[in-house]
Amino acid sequence: MALVIRIDVDRPYGKHPFARHVLSRLSADFFFPAIETFGYLAELEQLLWMLNDEKARAYIFFRRCTLPSKGILKLIDQGGHEIGLHLEDSRSFETFLREKTILERYTGRSVFAVSKHGSGRSKYGRYHHVPYEPHKYLKWAQHARMSLFLGNLEDPALMPTNGAEHFIAYPSAFWLEPAWRDTDRYPVEWLLREASVRDVVLLVHPDNLLENPQLTEQFAELINRLGTTILS
Numbered sequence: 001m002a003l004v005i006r007i008d009v010d011r012p013y014g015k016h017p018f019a020r021h022v023l024s025r026l027s028a029d030f031f032f033p034a035i036e037t038f039g040y041l042a043e044l045e046q047l048l049w050m051l052n053d054e055k056a057r058a059y060i061f062f063r064r065c066t067l068p069s070k071g072i073l074k075l076i077d078q079g080g081h082e083i084g085l086h087l088e089d090s091r092s093f094e095t096f097l098r099e100k101t102i103l104e105r106y107t108g109r110s111v112f113a114v115s116k117h118g119s120g121r122s123k124y125g126r127y128h129h130v131p132y133e134p135h136k137y138l139k140w141a142q143h144a145r146m147s148l149f150l151g152n153l154e155d156p157a158l159m160p161t162n163g164a165e166h167f168i169a170y171p172s173a174f175w176l177e178p179a180w181r182d183t184d185r186y187p188v189e190w191l192l193r194e195a196s197v198r199d200v201v202l203l204v205h206p207d208n209l210l211e212n213p214q215l216t217e218q219f220a221e222l223i224n225r226l227g228t229t230i231l232s
C-alpha cells in the first residue's frame with residue numbers, strides 16, 4: 001500500500017517574484033508563450049528531479065496554460081510518471097473532450113486520468129468553469145474510456161469507488177498544504193498509518209510545496225517512507 005501522488009500544475013510561472021506571478025495570470029487568462037528563461041514550470045521541474053531521484057512515481061495534471069515543455073516531458077518519461085488533465089472548462093462533455101484533446105495532441109500521449117481545477121468557490125482563469133460537479137466528470141471520464149478520477153474533497157478518510165470495470169474514483173485527497181486540511185483530525189501521522197494499509201491520494205501544488213522548506217521536507221519523508229504507486 002502506498003501514496004498515489006497527485007500534482008496539480010496550476011501556475012505556469014509560479015508566484016515569486018511578483019513579475020512571474022503576473023506572467024502566470026497572463027498565461028491563464030489570455031496567452032503568454034512558454035519561455036523557460038522566465039522560469040516556465042520551474043517549480044514542477046524541481047519537483048520532478050526530486051521524485052526521479054527517489055524513484056517515486058506521480059500523476060501530473062496539466063491545465064491548458066501549463067502544458068509541459070519538452071524538458072518536462074523528458075523528466076516525466078524518465079520517472080515513469082502519468083500525465084493527467086486538470087480540467088478547467090467543465091461546461092459540457094464537449095468542452096471536457098476539447099481540453100483532453102488539446103493535452104493529448106500537445107504531448108503525443110493518451111490521457112487516462114482527470115482532476116478538476118478549483119473546488120467550486122472561486123474563478124481561476126478565463127476558461128475556468130467554477131462549479132465543482134464530480135458526478136459529471138465521472139460519467140464523462142468513463143465515456144471517454146479514461147481510468148481514473150481524483151476528486152477535490154478535503155476529507156482524506158473517504159474511500160475510493162470502483163463504479164465500473166477498469167475505472168477508479170477517489171472523491172478526496174490528503175492535501176499536504178495545511179490550508180486545505182483539518183490538521184487536528186488528519187495530521188501527517190494519520191497519513192503514515194492510513195497509507196500503510198491502503199492507497200491514499202496525496203495532493204500537492206509545486207509552487208506552494210517548494211516555497212515552504214518544512215513542507216518540502218515533509219513531502220520527501222512521506223514518499224521515502226510510504227512509497228508511491230500508479231494505479232492503471
Ligand SMILES: [Zn+2]
Pocket residue numbers: 008009010086116117118
Ligand atoms: Zn487547480
